Amino acid sequence: MAEKLLDQVNKRRTFAIISHPDAGKTTITEQMLLFGGVIRSAGTVKARKSGHFATSDWMEIEKKRGISVTSSVMQFEYEGKRINILDTPGHQDFSEDTYRTLMAVDAAVMVIDSAKGIEPQTKKLFKVVRKRGIPIFTFMNKLDRDGRDGLDLVAELEDILGIEGVAMNWPIGSGKSLKGLYDIQNNRVELYRKDGDDRFIDLDSDGKLPESEELSQDSLYLSALDEIELIKEAGNTFDEDKVLAGEQTPVFFGSALTNFGVETFLKSFVDLAPAPSSHKVNDDEELKPDDDEFSGFIFKIQANMNPNHRDRIAFVRIGSGEFEKGLDVTLARTGKAVRLNNATEFMSSERVQVSKAVAGDIVGLYDTGNFQIGDSIYAGKRKIVYEPLPEFTPELFMRVTAKNVMKQKSFHKGMNQLVQEGAVQLYRNFNTDEYILGAVGQLQFEVFKFRMQNEYNSEVEMTSLGKRVARWIDPEQLDPKMSSSRNLLVKDRYDKPLFLFENEFAMRWFHDKYPDVKLTEKL
Ligand code: G4P
Numbered sequence: 001m002a003e004k005l006l007d008q009v010n011k012r013r014t015f016a017i018i019s020h021p022d023a024g025k026t027t028i029t030e031q032m033l034l035f036g037g038v039i040r041s042a043g044t045v046k047a048r049k050s051g052h053f054a055t056s057d058w059m060e061i062e063k064k065r066g067i068s069v070t071s072s073v074m075q076f077e078y079e080g081k082r083i084n085i086l087d088t089p090g091h092q093d094f095s096e097d098t099y100r101t102l103m104a105v106d107a108a109v110m111v112i113d114s115a116k117g118i119e120p121q122t123k124k125l126f127k128v129v130r131k132r133g134i135p136i137f138t139f140m141n142k143l144d145r146d147g148r149d150g151l152d153l154v155a156e157l158e159d160i161l162g163i164e165g166v167a168m169n170w171p172i173g174s175g176k177s178l179k180g181l182y183d184i185q186n187n188r189v190e191l192y193r194k195d196g197d198d199r200f201i202d203l204d205s206d207g208k209l210p211e212s213e214e215l216s217q218d219s220l221y222l223s224a225l226d227e228i229e230l231i232k233e234a235g236n237t238f239d240e241d242k243v244l245a246g247e248q249t250p251v252f253f254g255s256a257l258t259n260f261g262v263e264t265f266l267k268s269f270v271d272l273a274p275a276p277s278s279h280k281v282n283d284d285e286e287l288k289p290d291d292d293e294f295s296g297f298i299f300k301i302q303a304n305m306n307p308n309h310r311d312r313i314a315f316v317r318i319g320s321g322e323f324e325k326g327l328d329v330t331l332a333r334t335g336k337a338v339r340l341n342n343a344t345e346f347m348s349s350e351r352v353q354v355s356k357a358v359a360g361d362i363v364g365l366y367d368t369g370n371f372q373i374g375d376s377i378y379a380g381k382r383k384i385v386y387e388p389l390p391e392f393t394p395e396l397f398m399r400v401t402a403k404n405v406m407k408q409k410s411f412h413k414g415m416n417q418l419v420q421e422g423a424v425q426l427y428r429n430f431n432t433d434e435y436i437l438g439a440v441g442q443l444q445f446e447v448f449k450f451r452m453q454n455e456y457n458s459e460v461e462m463t464s465l466g467k468r469v470a471r472w473i474d475p476e477q478l479d480p481k482m483s484s485s486r487n488l489l490v491k492d493r494y495d496k497p498l499f500l501f502e503n504e505f506a507m508r509w510f511h512d513k514y515p516d517v518k519l520t521e522k523l
Contacts, residue, residue: 011082012116012358013082014107017109018129020112030108032266072315086273095439105134107137108134114142132190167228168268179191179192181264250272291320291386300315311367314367316363316364318358333372392440395440398439400462414451419493429489430483487499
């Protein structure tokens with residue numbers, strides 16, 4: 001039994017794609033789904049891409065649950081492996097959920113626009129992934145357009161992100177003069193704009209094209225050879241251990257839109273990316289994914305916007321064992337027994353009832369309010385508690401009050417529940433106790449407002465405090481006179497004090513004034 005389960009677990013590849021908006025995440029996801037046979041034509045995923053809708057339309061989109069829920073996790077078979085792609089939305093729907101999703105994957109794919117290099121949102125997401133020490137694979141996209149020099153792009157990985165980049169293939173020309181890819185890993189050249197196996201030409205043992213090939217005399221090919229020589233001598237060499245530890249990122253060039261280099265990338269990725277591994281539980285125990293008992297943790301809760309059904313979907317990452325419909329589990333936080341009857345597994349085009357899933361997979365549980373973000377569930381007698389999910393430093397803040405002062409009770413109830421659920425973070429003014437909400441994305445506030453009204457019948461008034469830099473201070477070092485209009489002093493829900501600085505400049509000014517005061521940031 002255990003061995004069979006291990007075989008199944010070893011087939012899982014669970015990952016997320018991180019990128020800055022417009023780098024090509026949707027396009028490459030779609031190509032992957034095409035390879036996986038989940039969709040038949042391009043444009044299917046794009047049509048639902050939330051980036052094309054205004055924020056206010058989001059609620060409408062949410063009502064069409066079939067679309068938004070299934071797109072949270074995309075699942076397909078490829079090369080004998082079961083692939084789970086977890087969506088990490090960009091644009092307006094960037095939120096703490098986006099970050100938390102990265103806690104549920106075993107690897108990340110970083111898509112970079114080769115004309116733009118590393119952009120701010122990629123940097124933020126990278127930081128979270130890096131902290132987890134999971135492998136990161138880089139796809140330098142839009143090679144069909146004039147982009148930046150390949151050597152520059154690889155150097156930037158180290159200079160800006162602090163991760164070694166190692167080229168797995170190299171562009172021959174770019175933009176209008178794109179000829180192909182020199183595939184270092186597979187010792188072949190992949191020609192641009194050719195279909196089928198005709199697009200590959202094997203290299204000789206010296207890594208050269210046969211002279212009979214026209215391209216072998218091409219100046220772009222020759223300069224690609226020079227560059228490859230350069231990176232072989234001066235660059236990093238591929239080191240699987242470093243890749244698995246997240247210290248080195250394999251770099252693949254390509255063009256998602258013209259489906260060039262995507263298959264080569266996907267094949268290598270599936271090969272190199274790790275299967276689900278052990279999780280740390282109960283403080284210091286290692287829980288193997290093929291442990292006989294089922295267990296998992298909830299990393300995301302999506303509320304149903306249909307006011308007639310107050311149910312929600314809790315997304316569980318299975319950490320060990322096997323899930324079967326009707327499984328009896330215990331919710332670690334409360335000790336309560338729950339029967340998992342209503343679970344969904346995700347396909348790109350439809351929601352289907354899950355019958356069986358194993359460690360590495362994601363299942364969606366219908367929830368009537370039992371679960372919270374970060375909750376552990378387990379079957380069997382042995383209690384299993386996963387490490388708490390990290391809290392992320394919010395960047396946007398809002399003062400919030402109940403519109404109707406007579407309705408304080410529902411206001412407090414709703415706010416407490418939504419904060420517990422992880423929809424937003426709650427702070428209070430250190431001196432006046434007024435409520436302040438924090439979020440990493442604007443949409444979190446919109447959702448908060450909508451849900452307060454619809455689920456708790458509480459209309460809220462919100463005033464923006466804008467973008468702020470939040471830093472915690474040791475209570476021992478705190479002196480109330482340090483606070484000013486430029487660094488609002490608040491406390492978090494554990495009563496820990498922090499400053500909300502107007503900007504980086506205000507923070508530096510504070511630091512110069514109080515050089516001995518230590519300020520800390522969360523993830
Ligand atoms: P995102 O999910 O990361 O936000 O990016 P998305 O895939 O939507 O791509 C953003 C834009 O970049 C799209 O164009 C898309 O067609 C284009 N794109 C993606 N990959 C490539 C590529 O390899 N080469 C080129 N030249 N373009 C690429 P758009 O005009 O903004 O959108 P649409 O009108 O095509 O939907």
